[in-house]
Amino acid sequence: xxxxxxxxxxxxxxxxxxxxxxxxxxxxxxxxxxxxxxxxxxxxxxxxxxxxxxxxxxxxxxxxxxxxxxxxxxxxxxxxxxxxxxxxxxxxxxxxxxxxxxxxxxxxxxxxxxxxxxxxxxxxxxxxxxxxxxxxxxxxxxxxxxxxxxxxxxxxxx
Amino acid sequence: xxxxxxxxxxxxxxxxxxxxxxxxxxxxxxxxxxxxxxxxxxxxxxxxxxxxxxxxxxxxxxxxxxxxxxxxxxxxxxxxxxxxxxxxxxxxxxxxxxxxxxxxxxxxxxxxxxxxxxxxxxxxxxxxxxxxxxxxxxxxxxxxxxxxxxxxxxxxxx
Amino acid sequence: xxxxxxxxxxxxxxxxxxxxxxxxxxxxxxxxxxxxxxxxxxxxxxxxxxxxxxxxxxxxxxxxxxxxxxxxxxxxxxxxxxxxxxxxxxxxxxxxxxxxxxxxxxxxxxxxxxxxxxxxxxxxxxxxxxxxxxxxxxxxxxxxxxxxxxxxxxxxxx
Numbered sequence: 020x021x022x023x024x025x026x027x028x029x030x031x032x033x034x035x036x037x038x039x040x041x042x043x044x045x046x047x048x049x050x051x052x053x054x055x056x057x058x059x060x061x062x063x064x065x066x067x068x069x070x071x072x073x074x075x076x077x078x079x080x081x082x083x084x085x086x087x088x089x090x091x092x093x094x095x096x097x098x099x100x101x102x103x104x105x106x107x108x109x110x111x112x113x114x115x116x117x118x119x120x121x122x123x124x125x126x127x128x129x130x131x132x133x134x135x136x137x138x139x140x141x142x143x144x145x146x147x148x149x150x151x152x153x154x155x156x157x158x159x160x161x162x163x164x165x166x167x168x169x170x171x172x173x174x175x176x177x
Numbered sequence: 178x179x180x181x182x183x184x185x186x187x188x189x190x191x192x193x194x195x196x197x198x199x200x201x202x203x204x205x206x207x208x209x210x211x212x213x214x215x216x217x218x219x220x221x222x223x224x225x226x227x228x229x230x231x232x233x234x235x236x237x238x239x240x241x242x243x244x245x246x247x248x249x250x251x252x253x254x255x256x257x258x259x260x261x262x263x264x265x266x267x268x269x270x271x272x273x274x275x276x277x278x279x280x281x282x283x284x285x286x287x288x289x290x291x292x293x294x295x296x297x298x299x300x301x302x303x304x305x306x307x308x309x310x311x312x313x314x315x316x317x318x319x320x321x322x323x324x325x326x327x328x329x330x331x332x333x334x335x
Numbered sequence: 336x337x338x339x340x341x342x343x344x345x346x347x348x349x350x351x352x353x354x355x356x357x358x359x360x361x362x363x364x365x366x367x368x369x370x371x372x373x374x375x376x377x378x379x380x381x382x383x384x385x386x387x388x389x390x391x392x393x394x395x396x397x398x399x400x401x402x403x404x405x406x407x408x409x410x411x412x413x414x415x416x417x418x419x420x421x422x423x424x425x426x427x428x429x430x431x432x433x434x435x436x437x438x439x440x441x442x443x444x445x446x447x448x449x450x451x452x453x454x455x456x457x458x459x460x461x462x463x464x465x466x467x468x469x470x471x472x473x474x475x476x477x478x479x480x481x482x483x484x485x486x487x488x489x490x491x492x493x
Binding site: 178180182192193195196199200203204206207209255256257266267269270271273274276330331332333334335 | 343345346347374375376393395396398399402403456459460461462476477478480481482484485487490491492
């Protein structure tokens, strides 16, 4: 299929991230051109788990790095998170059905050529250094996002 | 109007479900072809209220059936739910204006021919038996969803 | 660009409202025709901060006016709101980068000619008087929204 999908990933909820990455992986398998634009909390999905920097950061930027999970597997659910009990329950239920984990779908999306973009303003405001995010992520502003989304056949805000 | 709308219903919030079903009903009244794809929490909207099964289920699947409301009228609000006080308040305010209830809009959507699809992976992971969901619901995977959404003129993630 | 964007603003989260208004402002700068349709909680974004009426209102309608913020700057975050601490932190981080505030983006959208519509049913159910909402807001029903969205090249539910 010679079509294009654009997902604006605003949320960092574990379950919504799963939904978005499942769509992205399946889109690539159908031959779609897939763009994911990570903005605000969505950036927590494309953090480099092995790199958290505290250099040249303000107090609030440090706090943002400390209070938010560096590993996507630790992201909360949008509902029934129950301080992590619900999230663990969902993970166990997925493992019972031999469904891949969030990080597997993320890795799949990277390998299948989903294009990853990060919102410039969000990166600046949250104080992320470039090396704290996945290396293939490209930085884009809201106008670039709009141009890409307007050319797409399917656009979702997640 | 010879057009098509596709709603991906991910959330189970009472207020978001109302919004989605109001759009679906109005879409049908305008002559649109309307598809609703229920995934993750969205499946709680299309449970058969008279059928909760505990047979052949794991502990977690039982728990999922117990912890989540079997009747859509008991779903929480996305904001100001306040342990159900806010939800009751919204219902009373709607009744004051003689607006239909969520279950009325759901029934309307069923009668008007909105097409109901359930996400295969979500159904498996949450452990729902087929008979626990509305009889007209068809099971679909993410690729089927994408094909339907790509053919639509309006697609929303709710 | 001779294209059209339609944003259905359902949420009243400070961060989601920021995202929507940044898209709306940038859309207008690119020459897009931009429509924002405010429904349910989204109406809290287009309240007239200087006008809260308690006349001819039911108890619940009064309560809705009291419990919800009249000024968009007081809206909560979708995540990590922490009773307002997180919201203040985000505002300070944005000020550090000299990013405009939510009300600046809202004012920008008004001046740039983003079209503001309010959902008729939501206004009735929440009991807002016309003068409690921004003067340029036009009232529209779900069918009008659908017609506008179906003519658009990019539609998001936020």
